[in-house]
Amino acid sequence: MKLKLLIAIVALSLFSCKKEEKKETLYPSSETVTEGTASTLTPSEKTGEEIFDGKGNCFSCHKPDQKIIGPSVTEIAKIYKEKNADMVQFLKGEGEPLVDPSQYEVMKTNFAITKNFTDEELKGLEDYFYSHLKK
């Protein structure tokens, strides 16, 4: 009788241990997935992302998939890719607006900032815009 009880307890604790183990392994693996997507950005795309979210302040008018003040990043990337256009040149103030010329004056105000970025930084922004087409 006592032995049976002991076996039952051991079996139960083993079982619950296993369950917890499973939960624990599930957690880190889902975290790895999110980390994985973030780290799939190339160094240049990452530079662009940092500027977009940071000193470039681009995020305040551009969202990934939704038009707010400016067109979405995906829409801009799509049009630039279709037309094989040069975003770096545009951000230097040397291009023509292709996406929404009627709102060009609003975007133009940013050239005061983007003109001071290095070619590497501007290329990073361009690469970051294009990275939205990979998803």
Ligand code: HEC
């Ligand atoms: C004050 C709001 C605002 C901010 C901040 C802003 N944009 Fe824009 N952007 C716009 C608007 C509005 C348009 C649509 C007009 C146009 O197409 O030129 C636009 C258009 C664009 C285009 C498409 C240009 C084209 O050919 O039509 C690119 C590329 C772009 N923005 C990049 C950026 C980057 C990079 C930053 C950050 C350095 C940024 N924008 C910050 C408002 C903004």
